[in-house]
Amino acid sequence: MYRTVGEGEMEPVQGSRPGSARRLVSIVIPARNEASTIARAITPFLVDRTSVDLEVVVADGRSTDRTREVVQELAERDPRVRLVDNPAHVTPDGLNAAIMASRGDVILRMDGHAEPSPGYLAACLAALDATSAWNVGGLMVKTGETAAARAASAAATSPFGIGGGLRYHLVTAPVDLPHVWLGCWPRWVFERVGLFDPDMVRNQDEELSRRILDAGGTIRFDPAIHAVYRSRASWTGILRQYFKYGIYRVRAVQKHPSMLRIRHLIPPALVAFLVVTGVFALAVPAAGLVAVLALAAWLIGATVFARRVAGQHGSTVPEVIAAYACIHVAYGTGFWIGLIRFAPRWLIDRRGSAPVLPGRPPAT
Numbered sequence: 001m002y003r004t005v006g007e008g009e010m011e012p013v014q015g016s017r018p019g020s021a022r023r024l025v026s027i028v029i030p031a032r033n034e035a036s037t038i039a040r041a042i043t044p045f046l047v048d049r050t051s052v053d054l055e056v057v058v059a060d061g062r063s064t065d066r067t068r069e070v071v072q073e074l075a076e077r078d079p080r081v082r083l084v085d086n087p088a089h090v091t092p093d094g095l096n097a098a099i100m101a102s103r104g105d106v107i108l109r110m111d112g113h114a115e116p117s118p119g120y121l122a123a124c125l126a127a128l129d130a131t132s133a134w135n136v137g138g139l140m141v142k143t144g145e146t147a148a149a150r151a152a153s154a155a156a157t158s159p160f161g162i163g164g165g166l167r168y169h170l171v172t173a174p175v176d177l178p179h180v181w182l183g184c185w186p187r188w189v190f191e192r193v194g195l196f197d198p199d200m201v202r203n204q205d206e207e208l209s210r211r212i213l214d215a216g217g218t219i220r221f222d223p224a225i226h227a228v229y230r231s232r233a234s235w236t237g238i239l240r241q242y243f244k245y246g247i248y249r250v251r252a253v254q255k256h257p258s259m260l261r262i263r264h265l266i267p268p269a270l271v272a273f274l275v276v277t278g279v280f281a282l283a284v285p286a287a288g289l290v291a292v293l294a295l296a297a298w299l300i301g302a303t304v305f306a307r308r309v310a311g312q313h314g315s316t317v318p319e320v321i322a323a324y325a326c327i328h329v330a331y332g333t334g335f336w337i338g339l340i341r342f343a344p345r346w347l348i349d350r351r352g353s354a355p356v357l358p359g360r361p362p363a364t
Helices: 038-046 067-077 091-101 120-130 147-156 187-193 204-214 235-255 262-280 285-313 317-341
Strands: 002-006 009-012 024-031 053-060 081-085 106-109 114-116 135-143 184-186 219-230
Touching: 024 038, 024 091, 024 120, 038 053, 038 067, 038 114, 038 120, 053 067, 053 091, 067 081, 081 091, 091 204, 106 120, 106 187, 120 135, 120 184, 120 219, 135 147, 147 235, 147 285, 147 317, 184 187, 187 204, 204 219, 204 235, 235 262, 235 317, 262 285, 262 317, 285 317
Parallel strands: 024 053, 024 106, 053 081, 135 219
Antiparallel strands: 002 009, 106 184, 114 219, 135 184
């Protein structure tokens, strides 16, 4: 079945496969050093009884642990699993490698450290079929197996942690949003707006969402779609994660200025304020007092919000406060580094380009 998208242009409806009563769904998974979690990302799809044809394509970024071996063992037991190489090591290249190796009418993203709920695939397909959305996604259920991971899970699902970017954590009813976690797309979406942008080592899914919206598409959040996300296990891992988020927020804004929100500027403003007042305090003691008062206000706010969320994630108030500090300082510092790193791109190569999805490989 096809629909009209412009004068003389037609495209398949919601990933339908011409001449076939069953859709082929491609699960694409970028992975690097996910040996302890990758099987939990794949196995729920292999036992899913949804009446579609299925393939799982894992793009491994030259893992140094047993990720490749785990995937190969799964592939030996189930030929629907395939492993492809991602020599660039980073997520957008891995996603693109998996999509280009796929044959599906529908592309569904899963991450190597996430675990889909039972019925995840069926819920995604139902949301696509029930709407005209170009992408659908759902709830991120954050969890952790260490103290740092539990604290980060709590902090990242609190307004004090990441501001207004909470919608795909807490919304309880289907609604159109500017962005959803992971994602499930009819294949023709990538043919129309391009693949993931290799420039976006982080925030690549949000940048793709912006291109979908700019092309006139919609993005649907449905809480019936939900998966578990395992937060980084160490404090240094959390710092690195949010530091990179800050850096690549700058690159995303260069490409799409409309992606900038006030909440993105608060952590870099906090970092700049503390650095400036700290320097001035060397000559003007009153500046040090201002910095202390600002930190006290931050600590009061962090404590209030930490008390609300700590118990829900098996964490403690001090641990969640530490996670807030990691998120804000790392993101804010990364944002300033991004401004320096990508400064030339404000004038040249500002938008860059995402690769175009070629014709699909022949079915085997």
